[in-house]
Amino acid sequence: MLDPKYIPLxxxxxxxxxxxxxxxxxxxxxxxxxxxxxxxxxxxxxxxxIFCTVGATMIGTGKGIGKRKCx
Numbered sequence: 236m237l238d239p240k241y242i243p244l245x246x247x248x249x250x251x252x253x254x255x256x257x258x259x260x261x262x263x264x265x266x267x268x269x270x271x272x273x274x275x276x277x278x279x280x281x282x283x284x285i286f287c288t289v290g291a292t293m294i295g296t297g298k299g300i301g302k303r304k305c306x
Contacts, residue, residue, distance in 0.1 A: 237245060280288075
């Protein structure tokens with residue numbers, strides 16, 4: 236359990252993290268107008284990085300949705 240004297244620090248850190256994530260999303264999305272810009276990074280990523288991103292998405296989805304062997 237979290238010690239009560241650390242609760243304000245925890246809440247402050249959580250709010251700071253959310254604000255930072257919103258700012259990162261805002262600044263990295265400027266200049267992106269189409270859906271394909273978001274998927275390919277504005278065609279600046281290169282083949283290897285796009286290949287790894289798509290592969291990670293497929294593996295993660297397959298792991299989460301795939302059939303599980305019951306013992």
